[in-house]
Amino acid sequence: MGVPPWEGPWPDDARLDPELLAGGDRRNVLDRYRYWRLEAIVAELDARRHPFHVAIENWQHDLNIGTVVRTANAFNAAGVHVIGRRRWNRRGAMVTDRYLHVHHHASVEEFTGWAAGQGLPVIGVDLFPESVPLETFDFPRSCVLVFGQEGPGLSEEVRAASEAVLSIAQYGSTRSINAGVAAGIAMHGWIRQHGGPAPSS
Structure with missing residues (x-):
C-alpha cells in the first residue's frame, strides 16, 4: 500500500x-x-467539513470509540466528542483521529452546555419507547449525534437533553446493534439527506 x-x-x-x-x-x-x-x-x-458532530459516552472505557472515530473521518464530520473518560482505545481508529478534531467533555452537563452554546440540537440514538425511526427522520443540517456506550446505551442525562432519540429498524432475533455499527448507520442517515456527492478520490 x-x-x-x-x-x-x-x-x-x-x-x-x-x-x-x-x-x-x-x-x-x-x-x-x-x-x-x-x-x-x-x-x-x-x-x-459537514456540519454534524458525533459524540459517544465513555464511562466504562468503550472499545467502540475507535470505530466511531474512523467512521466520522470517512464522513468528514465536524468533530468527535468523547463524554466521560478522557482515555479511549485508539487502535480501532486506525490513526484517523489525526485528521479529525476530537474533543473531551468530563460530564454530560459540560457536553450539553457546549452543544447549546453552538446552537446544535442533540440527537440521541438508542432504543427507547419514545424513539422515532431513523429511517424516516428529517435530520437537522447542523446537529450532534450522540451514542451510548456498548451495553448500557445512552445515559438518562443525555436522553433527557436530546431533542429527539432515534431508533434503527431491526429485523432479527435480538434487540441490539453494536454501538460502532449503530453510529455508522446514523451518520450515513445524515449523509443521505445532506451529504451530496462525495469528492473524487
Missing part, C-alpha cells in the same frame, strides 16, 4: 512533505493526499 519515493523534478508545493517525497508515502490516505503534510490534509478537510 502506498507510493514509492518521488521520481522526477522536485515539486514546488507547500502542501507536500519533503520526508514523504524522499521516502515514499505508505499512509492509508486517498490518492489526492499522497505526499501531503498532515496539517495540509486537515486544512483541506476543514474547508469542507
